[in-house]
Amino acid sequence: MLRVEGLYTEYPNERGEIVKAAQDITFSVPEGRLFTLLGPSGCGKTTTLRSIAGLERPRVGEIAVKDRVVYSSAKGVFVAPNRRGFGMVFQSYAIWPHMSVYQNAAFPLQVGERRLSRQEARDKVMRVLAATQLDHLAEREATKLSGGQQQRLALARALVMEPQLLLLDEPLSNLDAKLREKMRFELKRLQRELRITTVYVTHDQSEALALSHEIAVMKDGRILQVGSPRDIYERPRNEFVADFVGSTNFLDGSVLGPDGDEGRYRVRTEIGDVSVLGTEPLRADDKVLLSVRPEDVALAEAKPAGANVWEGRVDQKVFLGECVDFQVKLGERVLLSRRHPSLRTPIGHAIFVQLDPEKCIALRAA
Amino acid sequence: MTAVASAGEGRRFEWGWVVIGLCVAVTCYLALMPLGFLVWQSFFTPQTAGKAASFTFGNYLEAYGSSETWRLFRNSILYAIGTSCFSFSVGTALAWMNERTNTPFKSLFYGLSIIPLIIPGILFTVAWILLASPKIGILNLVLKDLLGLDHHVFDIYSMWGMIWVDGLHYSPMAFLLMSAAFRAMDPALEESAMMSGANVFQVAWRVTLRLSWPAIFATILILFVRAIESFEVPALLGLPVGIQVFTSSIYQAVHRYPSQVGLASAYAVTLLLITTVGVYFQSRLSSRGSKYATMTGKGFRPRQIDLGGWRWFTAGIFTVYFLFIVVLPFLVLLWSSFQRFYSVPSMKALHNLTLDPYRFIVTYPNLVRAVWNSLILAFGTATIIMLMTSVICWIVVKTKLRGRWLLDNVASLPLVFPGLVLGLAIMIFYLNVDIGVYGTMWIMFIAYVTRFMPYGLRYNTTSMLQIHRELEESAAMSGASWGTTFVRIILPLLKPGLVAGWIYIMIVSIRELSSSILLYSPGTEVVSIVIWELWENGQYVELSALGVMLILALLALVMAAQWIGRKFGIRE
Structure with missing residues (x-):
């Protein structure tokens, strides 16, 4: 449906230096899917989104929706943003303060190519306002809306012209935490119901995991990994992705050799020899970095059976309500473990640590 | 309020109150006095040696009676x-x-x-x-x-x-x-x-x-x-x-x-x-x-139309x-x-081509005095205004005093005065109230301070709004008096606005003509008046020479100011 190929963008910053905002960005989004560009600020995700929108003109690359090419450096095609017919929600919502709620939502129908009859337009606007639960506020001044309502209005405005593609630029980042979680569900429900192809930009990993069919993790203008949320979380392919999405324990090590099953290896680390899962073929003596999520670091007061078990000492505890974070000392090394609050081992006591080999991911060290 | 709290103890005399009171009094005096006298004067006949002024509507009748006025x-x-x-x-x-x-x-x-x-x-x-x-x-x-x-x-x-x-x-x-x-x-x-x-x-x-x-x-x-x-x-x-x-x-x-x-x-x-x-x-x-x-977002570079x-x-x-x-x-x-x-x-x-006009200007008898007068006036005006309005602005922005909006309006009042009208009002006032300023530099100083006060207030207000009140409160908690807080905390934090406003007032003071023209007397000419006189005398080439030098000097002043501004990390 959406196809982005070999996108390259650069622009001069305030000091006149050339910033390479996006390099060799390639991905495609199937019909009806929500695709997320995830990364820290300055990683090029917004530049990529704006290039799809047409607000930014890349140097090189090609962007096509269905079979319509909207940008191609090779063919010299650049369709102006107002001719692309994509809906977009901006981070600041960009609600026009001089118009009412209705006027804001109706604007795309008034300026577009296709003219609708008054009644038709009204029906459409009211339908989309109803879908975003704003129909009872139609005549209100847009500036009198709360943050969440403004956000929904921005969404309604982007949807009213029934775009082929919906672009969302950090739409939830200006909301407070509670509202953000609520809107997350709203947004997901709406996208799944309308089955509208969506590109979503965010720096918030939990938002990306919660909403997406597929995620592209970006850094310094490049895509590092594309995959389903579960893939990205459980099988990160490099240190940055493992670190940026969720929190994790890193252990340096070197490969001793294969360990039974396909993809299993034994790795020597500072806490001892560990049985791990390799995301790519490894050879003996390869330097690797192990990543273990805190929730995969099992703790027990009695010594459990199985592989990857060590005895450590509880160094520090943080009670978080729904869980407890343990810092367990194995020799000089501290591992973070997230456990159910029912585990009450006091600080200073011995405790057994077990790492599930399936969840110890070996990344080739940089 | 810091000032109230520490003065309430009554143990040591709080100079802050004197400063605040003085600033408020001077501001009100400067802003309200000329207006009152202008209106008053418009209802009186001219005072001459033989005849005292008397009440009349004649001025308005004359002003509005003729078709000349409508034109x-x-x-x-x-x-x-x-x-x-x-x-x-x-x-x-x-x-x-x-x-x-x-x-x-x-x-x-x-x-x-x-x-x-x-x-x-x-x-x-x-x-x-x-x-x-x-x-x-x-x-x-x-x-x-x-x-x-x-x-x-x-x-x-x-x-x-x-x-x-x-x-x-x-x-x-x-x-x-x-x-x-x-x-x-x-x-x-x-x-x-x-x-x-x-x-x-x-x-x-x-x-x-x-x-x-x-x-x-x-x-x-x-x-x-x-x-x-x-x-x-x-x-x-x-x-x-x-x-x-x-x-x-x-x-x-x-x-x-x-x-x-x-x-x-x-x-x-x-x-x-x-x-x-x-x-x-x-x-x-x-x-x-x-x-x-x-609400604005993350200030992305606006898209430019190609x-x-x-x-x-x-x-x-x-x-x-x-x-x-x-x-x-x-x-x-x-x-x-x-x-x-x-x-x-x-x-x-x-x-x-000749350098004669420059020779003439440099040796022009009034010039050195006029330049000196202009500089002193501009420097004094800018300094006094910025300091005085910083106090006024503090009262308006930081306190909860009732009627503080009135103070803001009073200090902004001179905005409505055209320079010439202000000059006229001040001239009339000090002709009638003889406290010995008429015909001296002081009367021009008063006019300049009055006229440019609102600008100082604007510059200070912008920076004052950015100072979080906790900065001030933590100074008070550390035991500082109002005066100390003001001098050690507020003024340094106001610096960007203070400096920018000071430079602006320097420049407009040096350029000032329309108030000065009614208030100057021999000996108190300023540079703009010298230009005016040269024009009246038809000395165009000499005027040009002075003009060229003045423009270059002002340009140098602005550039120096910007350089200083950059050096002290003040962004425009």
Whole structure:
């Protein structure tokens, strides 16, 4: 449906230096899917989104929706943003303060190519306002809306012209935490119901995991990994992705050799020899970095059976309500473990640590 | 309130109260006194040696009884509307090109745009007389030659000429104000319109302009009020051909013999009413502006409209504009400053280049004194205003005192005073209340401080609003008194605003003419008065020499100030 190929963008910053905002960005989004560009600020995700929108003109690359090419450096095609017919929600919502709620939502129908009859337009606007639960506020001044309502209005405005593609630029980042979680569900429900192809930009990993069919993790203008949320979380392919999405324990090590099953290896680390899962073929003596999520670091007061078990000492505890974070000392090394609050081992006591080999991911060290 | 708390203990005498009280008293005195006396005077007959002043409506009857006044009123309004619309259109078009298109070298133009604001109005006007007067104007002569005409093309001595010169001179103000408005707008507002399918025209008309409406209206009002107060252009271009506006009529009424102060006051009160209406609407507008203050996002670079080949055309417009507003006026002054007698540029005249005008100016008996006077006045005015208004501003912004809004309005009141009217009011007051300032530098000092006080207040308010009150409260918790907090915490944090305001007031003080012209006396001339005198005496080449030196000096001052500003990490 959406196809982005070999996108390259650069622009001069305030000091006149050339910033390479996006390099060799390639991905495609199937019909009806929500695709997320995830990364820290300055990683090029917004530049990529704006290039799809047409607000930014890349140097090189090609962007096509269905079979319509909207940008191609090779063919010299650049369709102006107002001719692309994509809906977009901006981070600041960009609600026009001089118009009412209705006027804001109706604007795309008034300026577009296709003219609708008054009644038709009204029906459409009211339908989309109803879908975003704003129909009872139609005549209100847009500036009198709360943050969440403004956000929904921005969404309604982007949807009213029934775009082929919906672009969302950090739409939830200006909301407070509670509202953000609520809107997350709203947004997901709406996208799944309308089955509208969506590109979503965010720096918030939990938002990306919660909403997406597929995620592209970006850094310094490049895509590092594309995959389903579960893939990205459980099988990160490099240190940055493992670190940026969720929190994790890193252990340096070197490969001793294969360990039974396909993809299993034994790795020597500072806490001892560990049985791990390799995301790519490894050879003996390869330097690797192990990543273990805190929730995969099992703790027990009695010594459990199985592989990857060590005895450590509880160094520090943080009670978080729904869980407890343990810092367990194995020799000089501290591992973070997230456990159910029912585990009450006091600080200073011995405790057994077990790492599930399936969840110890070996990344080739940089 | 820190001050209240520590004074309440009554253990040590709190100097803060004295400072606060003094500042409030001086502000009220300065702002209210001239207004009261002006109105009072407008109801009295002139006082002469033989006859005491008596109450009369005669001044108003004379002022409004004649058809002359209606012509005056019409002229003034026409002139102000013409000037403000002209400078607004020019400034807005340039601002849009600068902010929203990819015109080449535009950042350079932005930097250059402040130069015209440095050139004193009287010099700009004189330069344009030399360029476009029917008889000696260079542009006229060149066009006559080129086109083989036997009559002149431009007549600067006309309403259109006045509008052209004054409008051009203040177009950078419109440019800066509108640039700020375009810049403050969240670019996403325009981008989302574009994503909705609107074309460039629809975006500009339905979003950009509608959203800028408060800024547009405020800018036009500012320009209108400023144009109606304008003195130099109407006096130099209008009076010789009998086109009178309020300001020039006030000047004439005072300088007639016997001087008709009452009549002048009646005119002045009318003028004051017009400016008051303008300033009132403008302040209402800015206080309602919050409706349009939208939440802004992460300030992405606004998308620029690619003009293609047209961008060289817009760059050409910038260049022509810059020629008109800086290069030509300065060059004509420079040319004439090297002549013995003013003559039009020619090969013959080129052989007669001389430094005589500079020699004359440097040895001009009043000059050294005038420069000294100007410097002392500008320095003193800027310093006093910035310090005094910082206290006023603290009261208005940081305290919860009842009636503090009144103080804000009182301190802003001089905004409605045209320079000439303020000069007149202060002249009348100190003629009647003899405390020995009339005829000294002090009276001009009082006038300058009064006139520029509102600017100081604006600069300080902007920075004061950014100072979180906890910074002050933590100083109090550390045991500092109000005075210590103010000197050690508030003033240093205000520094960017203080310095910027100080420089601005320095410059406008040195340029000041319209108040000084009614208040100076032999011995207290300032530089702008010397220029005025040279013009009256017809000493054009000497005037040009002085003008060139003054412009260069002011430019150096601004550049030094910017350098200092950068050095101390103050961003404009």
